[in-house]
Amino acid sequence: MAAVVWNDEYKMNDSVVDAHHRTLFKMISDLAAAISARKDEVFVYEALDAFARYCQFHFRAEEQMMESTGYPGLRDHRKEHDTLEEKARELVEMHKTGDLTLGSAVPQFFARWLSEHIAIEDRRMVQWVRIQGGALAGSGHWAFREASAKMPVSRAATPKK
Numbered sequence: 447m448a449a450v451v452w453n454d455e456y457k458m459n460d461s462v463v464d465a466h467h468r469t470l471f472k473m474i475s476d477l478a479a480a481i482s483a484r485k486d487e488v489f490v491y492e493a494l495d496a497f498a499r500y501c502q503f504h505f506r507a508e509e510q511m512m513e514s515t516g517y518p519g520l521r522d523h524r525k526e527h528d529t530l531e532e533k534a535r536e537l538v539e540m541h542k543t544g545d546l547t548l549g550s551a552v553p554q555f556f557a558r559w560l561s562e563h564i565a566i567e568d569r570r571m572v573q574w575v576r577i578q579g580g581a582l583a584g585s586g587h588w589a590f591r592e593a594s595a596k597m598p599v600s601r602a603a604t605p606k607k
């Protein structure tokens with residue numbers, strides 16, 4: 447599987463938003479590594495579940511920022527978030543019940559979706575917020591400050607021995 451790597455083309459030039467995006471890429475990379483190393487299924491499940499929960503956390507922060515600035519593309523942007531969240535939760539549940547063994551296509555799908563979403567939809571949203579004179583997260587936007595205080599902790603980040 448090709449490496450899942452953050453690169454500067456995804457930068458929004460906001461320390462908190464970029465940190466969220468880097469975390470998502472790292473979580474996808476960790477999931478891909480767990481699958482390719484044939485880690486035990488509990489570890490893979492926890493990595494997938496942590497990714498799904500972090501997506502939900504990050505997406506709500508973005509959506510609150512869009513709502514607070516009157517972003518006209520909020521509805522469509524939220525639909526994209528909802529679609530990925532539904533897919534991630536569906537995979538978590540299928541894996542949990544034993545109906546799915548994850549292969550490399552899953553992290554590849556997430557990486558492709560995330561890179562395209564950041565490059566197009568998030569960049570468009572960030573430009574809107576800046577044009578409106580709104581502060582992004584690193585500048586203290588309340589949605590990201592609030593969300594960061596509630597950030598989920600991944601149990602999958604620490605491998606079991």
